[in-house]
Structures are given as structure tokens and as C-alpha cells.
Amino acid sequence: MSRTLQLAEQLISRPSVTPDDGGCQQILGERLARLGFRLETIESGPADFRVTNLWAVRPGAGQQTKTIAFAGHTDVVPTGPLEQWTSHPFTPTHREGRLYGRGACDMKTSLAAFVVAIEEFLAASPDPRLTLALLLTSDEEGPGVDGTVVVCNTLAARGETIDYCIVGEPTSVERCGDMIKNGRRGTMSGRLTVNGLQGHIAYPHLAKNPVHAFAPALAELVAINAAGGWDAGNDHFQPTSWQISNIHAGTGASNVIPGAAVIDFNFRFSTESTPESLQQRVKSVLDRHGLDFTLAWTVGGLPFLTVPGALVEAVQQAIRDETGLATELSTSGGTSDARFIAKICSQVVELGPVNASIHKIDEHIAVADIEPLKNIYRRTLDRLEALLLP
Numbered sequence: 001m002s003r004t005l006q007l008a009e010q011l012i013s014r015p016s017v018t019p020d021d022g023g024c025q026q027i028l029g030e031r032l033a034r035l036g037f038r039l040e041t042i043e044s045g046p047a048d049f050r051v052t053n054l055w056a057v058r059p060g061a062g063q064q065t066k067t068i069a070f071a072g073h074t075d076v077v078p079t080g081p082l083e084q085w086t087s088h089p090f091t092p093t094h095r096e097g098r099l100y101g102r103g104a105c106d107m108k109t110s111l112a113a114f115v116v117a118i119e120e121f122l123a124a125s126p127d128p129r130l131t132l133a134l135l136l137t138s139d140e141e142g143p144g145v146d147g148t149v150v151v152c153n154t155l156a157a158r159g160e161t162i163d164y165c166i167v168g169e170p171t172s173v174e175r176c177g178d179m180i181k182n183g184r185r186g187t188m189s190g191r192l193t194v195n196g197l198q199g200h201i202a203y204p205h206l207a208k209n210p211v212h213a214f215a216p217a218l219a220e221l222v223a224i225n226a227a228g229g230w231d232a233g234n235d236h237f238q239p240t241s242w243q244i245s246n247i248h249a250g251t252g253a254s255n256v257i258p259g260a261a262v263i264d265f266n267f268r269f270s271t272e273s274t275p276e277s278l279q280q281r282v283k284s285v286l287d288r289h290g291l292d293f294t295l296a297w298t299v300g301g302l303p304f305l306t307v308p309g310a311l312v313e314a315v316q317q318a319i320r321d322e323t324g325l326a327t328e329l330s331t332s333g334g335t336s337d338a339r340f341i342a343k344i345c346s347q348v349v350e351l352g353p354v355n356a357s358i359h360k361i362d363e364h365i366a367v368a369d370i371e372p373l374k375n376i377y378r379r380t381l382d383r384l385e386a387l388l389l390p
Helices: 003-012 024-033 104-124 148-157 210-226 275-288 310-323 367-388
Strands: 038-044 051-058 067-073 093-095 098-100 131-137 164-167 179-181 186-195 241-249 260-269 293-301 328-330 348-350 364-366
Touching (some): 003 024, 003 098, 003 104, 024 131, 038 148, 179 310, 210 275
Antiparallel strands (some): 051 131, 093 098, 179 348, 241 260
């Protein structure tokens, strides 16, 4: 059994449903400490949702060092019904060349690959010019307010920056390394409350139905979305998308006109739009239809992009050398903690295993992908170190 597989199984066996770390950071921290890393634990959040974060750093030699950070999360999503799992989600199990367990793909195998890649890199280059770092959180699958963002804010307050960062999110589609994320769209949620007047459904002239009032505005918003009218996107980003996630109105009785309707929606937006521009367009539609409403906004993250440069080229070449693949750059999909890291690091990419089973019952990873993933991380370190050599 490879050391990467062994460590991945050790991490999977630790129940770490967000925000619980399950002792994973201690396991990884002890291995890093033996390599000369300085460990800093940063806890955050209320007592009933305590988040553990780890910032580990090993300074590089000389004056011309650059910092490469590996980033990820030790928390996992809930298992779902245990009886639907073929094997226990926190008992690493092998079947037909796959490793099963919650977190096998998202993202404990990536964490194991990070650490073993660092161990192998330092065994070959005991005094590298690269400053090595690892940023871990137990609040990526949760609200995300006490995790990576807290570490990044702490570093920013101290004037610390990162030159390169690889986030171990599962980005591959069919083969390990076939896709990496070099950016992400922004995310912004809105909660719209349309006010009406509650009344008996048999006497609609004595009430005002907020669902009926909102319907024409909804049709206009849907039409804008269907026509791609928020923006056209650009060479790096898909057009901005607007989607409703929930509509709620009524008291539960079938003979009552509701007094209010609450609509939850979300924008995934490109760099062609801003939160302010999208907010104004939604408000103008609602005003045009004469609605009595309140609207609350939450900006979950701004879009970011890492243009091809030292990090992207090092990762692409590492993938090509290890797998023969010409990797695709993409900004599609959801958000990740890279959105926080991008504020203190100009070059951020996400690279991890095939993502087909993430968050599902019987989550798994192909065992044959584990060593190549570790090797890609190690080859990337080699290439970035070579850039610092005279």
C-alpha cells in the first residue's frame, strides 16, 4: 500500500462532518512538524459550531523565496442515510479498484497527496528556496464564515501574502488532471419578500395575493435569464445566471390567501457584472411592476481569475508529464475557498480528482488515480523550485 493511500484511509476513517475536524488536522500537522513546519491553529466560531483551522509554514532558504500553499478542507458533508451505503462511510473500503468512504474524493485524498508530495519533495531537496505552506479548515462544507476566510484575513492583517496556491478541490471530469479551475464565478443570493394582504380565498376583492402580484415580475426575470440578458460572459466566464431556489407563501390552509411570499434566488456572475449592477437590475424590474417588497442581499464571493503564468504553466506541465493529458482550464461550477485565497494570492488554481461521486452515497475515488495525483503535486513543486534557481 502506498503512503498516500495509507494516509487517505487514515483521514477517511475520522468522522469529520462539518464543522468537526475529527482530528484530521492533528494527523497532518504531526507529519508536517517532523519536516520543520511551524504550525498555527486558528479557532473561530461560536461554541456550538467551533471551527478549527491550520496554517502550517516551512520557510524557504535564501532571500529570493516564493510561497506555495496547498489549501483544502478536512470537513465533509453529512453521510445521508447509512442504510443506503454499501459499506460504512467512515470505514475505508476497497471494491473493484475504488476506495470508498465519505471524503474519499472531496477531499481527503487530495490532502494526503499534498502531504506525501511535500515529504517526497523535501527528501529530494532538503533546503529548497520555496517557502511551503498548508492551509486547512473544517468549515468549507458549512457556512464558510469561520474557515479559510478567517485565516486569509489573519494573514492579510499581518501583511503576509502567498505567491502560488493549489486548492485540492475535485476538478477532474473523466481522468485525473483533465481539468483544472483557474477561476470561479461570483455568487450572490437574494431573499425577496413580496407583501400582500391575507384574506379568505373566497373573497379575493378583500385581499391582495402576493404570489399573483409577483408573477409578472417573475416572468420578466425568467425571460432575462433565458435570453442570457444579464451579461454575455467573456472568454473566461460563462454568462451570468439567475436561478430561484425556493418560493414560499401561505399558512398551510387551502382557503387562505397568503399575506406575503418569500422568494430565495441566486446569481452566479461573471466579471462582466458586479453585485451592484445586478442588484439594480432586479430592483428596477420589481419597481416597474409596482410591488410592495423588501429585498436582502448576501454576496458569497466575487469572481476571480488566474491568467496563465508561472503556476498555471507549472501545473499544466506537471499533468502532461505525469498523465500525457493537455489539461483544460475552466471557471465553471460552484464556488470554493479559492475565492478567499485569491484576495491575498494572485495565482490560484484548483486541482483534484474526478468529481463524479462527490457528496453522493458511496463516494469513492479510483485507487489508480491516487499516486498520479500526488505525483502531479510533487512535479509542480519541482517546477516552481526550478524557477527560483540561479
